[in-house]
Amino acid sequence: MKWEQIPLGMMQTNCYILYDEHTCLLFDPGDDGERLIQYLESKNLEPNAILLTHAHFDHIGAVDLLRDHYRIPVYVHVNEKDWLMNPKLNGSLLFFPNRPVQAKEAEHLLREEGEFTIGSLSMELFETPGHSPGSVSYYFREAGLIVSGDVLFAGSIGRTDLPGGDYQLLMNMIKEKLLSLPEETIVLPGHGPVTVLSREKTSNPFLLNLS
Numbered sequence: 001m002k003w004e005q006i007p008l009g010m011m012q013t014n015c016y017i018l019y020d021e022h023t024c025l026l027f028d029p030g031d032d033g034e035r036l037i038q039y040l041e042s043k044n045l046e047p048n049a050i051l052l053t054h055a056h057f058d059h060i061g062a063v064d065l066l067r068d069h070y071r072i073p074v075y076v077h078v079n080e081k082d083w084l085m086n087p088k089l090n091g092s093l094l095f096f097p098n099r100p101v102q103a104k105e106a107e108h109l110l111r112e113e114g115e116f117t118i119g120s121l122s123m124e125l126f127e128t129p130g131h132s133p134g135s136v137s138y139y140f141r142e143a144g145l146i147v148s149g150d151v152l153f154a155g156s157i158g159r160t161d162l163p164g165g166d167y168q169l170l171m172n173m174i175k176e177k178l179l180s181l182p183e184e185t186i187v188l189p190g191h192g193p194v195t196v197l198s199r200e201k202t203s204n205p206f207l208l209n210l211s
Contacts, residue, residue: 001121001143005194006039008032011058016147016188018140019045023119026050026066027138027147028190033062037069048119052076053149053190054135055083056162057092057101064103073107077127080134081109091162110136126177130170131158137177145186152178152187154195157206175210 004017009031016027017040024047029036040047049072050063063084067074076084087093087100115124124139131150135158138147150158152174160167178187183198200207 001140003143003145003188004039004043005188006036007191008036009058009061012191013058014188014190014192015062017043017045017047018121018147020120023048023121025118025121027188028053028059028149029062029066030059031061033065033069036062036066046070047072050074051138051147052080052106053137053147053151054132055080055090056132056150057087057090057095059149059190060084060090060103061101067104074103075108075110076106077134077136078109078111079129080132081106083134089163126173128170128173128177130160130166130168130173132162133164139181139185143186144182144184145188146178146181147188148178148190150190152200152204153189153191154187154193154200155204156192157204158190171206171210174207179207179210 001020006015008015013030015029018025024045026047047070055076063074083089084103092101113125113127126137128137128151129135135149135151137151160170185197187195
């Protein structure tokens with residue numbers, strides 16, 4: 001499996017493209033949908049699904065454009081099923097009141113942890129709330145990587161001062177779900193550079209007392 005990181009929009013939200021010979025998955029297409037389509041075409045990639053780590057506005061801005069262009073389904077956690085349609089819930093009304101972000105309902109609601117497969121790609125779903133109530137992380141065990149969204153960053157963690165945020169819950173989820181993975185696990189965060197768990201365990205100031 002291969003992957004690409006593409007920062008999109010004013011918030012430079014990381015969209016990830018994970019793919020093999022048969023299946024292509026998009027994670028968090030936050031903005032700049034036309035640019036993303038051009039990039040996919042340049043790589044001869046046609047996505048099979050859109051998976052969201054959570055439904056804040058900066059992670060969903062290009063969802064409908066990509067969904068309609070490729071006629072593919074969207075996956076989001078059930079706790080944020082209404083956030084796609086509601087600018088107040090997804091935060092766009094708070095940050096950009098003159099540019100509300102809305103998308104149609106997701107075709108698939110993620111309701112529980114466990115392994116699932118789309119096409120030829122299998123992953124494990126971890127519920128990792130704290131940054132938002134429906135935050136999830138997608139772990140690809142064979143590839144040794146996790147798409148963490150805004151749960152864990154290089155040198156930092158997701159903010160918890162937005163509606164539905166919970167600092168202690170976020171720290172518990174990082175400790176229980178992420179830090180229990182192999183230290184060489186590659187972390188694909190929602191913003192900023194890619195990192196590895198071993199580096200975060202020893203240098204991330206938020207995690208030094210967790211492991």
